[in-house]
Each structure stands twice: as C-alpha cells, then as structure tokens.
Amino acid sequence: MRINLTELKRTSDKAMTYRFHEPCQPLTLGADLLTIEDGLNVCLNIGLVNDTLIVNGTLQTRIKVCCARCLEDFLYPVNIAIEDEWIIADNLPEHMKEAPDAYLDDIYILDQEDPNVTERVMEHLIVNLPMRFICADVCRGLCPQCGNNLNKSPCTCQRQAADPRLAALAQWKSNTVE
Numbered sequence: 001m002r003i004n005l006t007e008l009k010r011t012s013d014k015a016m017t018y019r020f021h022e023p024c025q026p027l028t029l030g031a032d033l034l035t036i037e038d039g040l041n042v043c044l045n046i047g048l049v050n051d052t053l054i055v056n057g058t059l060q061t062r063i064k065v066c067c068a069r070c071l072e073d074f075l076y077p078v079n080i081a082i083e084d085e086w087i088i089a090d091n092l093p094e095h096m097k098e099a100p101d102a103y104l105d106d107i108y109i110l111d112q113e114d115p116n117v118t119e120r121v122m123e124h125l126i127v128n129l130p131m132r133f134i135c136a137d138v139c140r141g142l143c144p145q146c147g148n149n150l151n152k153s154p155c156t157c158q159r160q161a162a163d164p165r166l167a168a169l170a171q172w173k174s175n176t177v178e
C-alpha cells in the first residue's frame with residue numbers, strides 16, 4: 001500500500017481517498033499462525049496539513065482463528081477504524097529526530113522515497129485484535145469432563161457447581177435440616 005505523495009500535494013484541497021485491496025501473509029500471533037482470509041481491504045481518507053498527513057479510514061477483512069471455548073475454527077470479522085497521523089520523514093521536526101521512537105505510537109514516520117503504509121496498517125490490525133477469539137457470545141464450549149462440544153450436542157456428564165462458595169452453601173444447607 002503506497003501513498004502517492006506527489007499526487008496528494010498536487011490536488012487543490014490537499015485531500016484524497018485511497019482504496020487498497022491486498023493479499024496478506026499469515027499473521028503470527030503468539031503461538032498461532034492466523035490466515036487473513038480476504039486480504040486487506042483498506043480505505044483511507046488522507047488530508048495533508050502542513051507536512052502532516054491526517055488519516056481517517058477503515059480496515060476490513062476476515063481472519064481464520066480458533067475459538068478459545070469450543071476450539072472450532074471460524075472466520076473472525078475485522079472492521080476497524082483507522083485514525084492516524086503520518087509525518088513525512090524529511091519534514092520531521094528537530095526534536096523528533098533525536099528521539100523518534102517515543103513518538104511512534106502516536107505518529108508514524110513516512111518514508112518519502114517509499115511511502116509504504118502496509119506495516120502501519122498491520123499495526124492497527126494487531127492492536128485491535130482481542131486477547132481471545134470466541135466464535136459467538138452463546139458458545140457453550142467443551143464439556144470440562146468428557147470434552148464434548150456442547151454447541152453440537154449435550155452430554156450426560158453431571159454439572160458441578162463451578163463456584164466453590166456455592167458448593168459450600170449446598171453442604172451447609174444439607175447439614176442444617178431441622
């Protein structure tokens with residue numbers, strides 16, 4: 001994904017909309033390798049204000065992931081907003097040249113020779129992914145005793161009170177019969 005800076009500077013209102021559809025390598029996240037199913041669909045509205053690119057846009061795709069509850073694979077839909085500021089490297093203010101790393105979370109430094117923003121878009125994707133993927137709010141997960149997928153069929157295992165305090169209460173009640 002490259003931003004044509006010459007073209008952007010030439011427009012009368014210094015603003016352009018860029019649309020990208022790019023295939024994407026699988027994403028390594030911890031121990032998992034996630035397939036980006038639809039590639040990256042990115043729309044960026046970019047305005048140039050005093051050498052700073054003000055970016056507003058969206059990223060859409062689907063990622064093949066494994067549900068943390070039922071362990072089934074499913075396609076996790078991604079639809080995130082991208083709000084960002086990019087500074088062209090040649091125009092970096094002096095104080096930022098000294099310690100640019102401190103600014104990198106908020107401001108991305110764009111290489112004028114190679115204004116490729118794929119890496120920055122991937123950063124937005126990664127910080128917006130959840131810690132755990134759950135296929136659906138109503139996912140019942142696996143039976144902790146027999147491992148049966150409870151979304152597909154019930155099993156005959158006895159459910160035990162998950163909360164030990166409730167188990168203690170049940171015990172206390174059974175001891176206090178008059």
Ligand SMILES: [Zn+2]
Pocket residue numbers: 067068069070071072134135136139140141
């Ligand atoms: Zn699930």
Ligand SMILES: [Zn+2]
Pocket residue numbers: 143144145146147148155156157
């Ligand atoms: Zn079971």
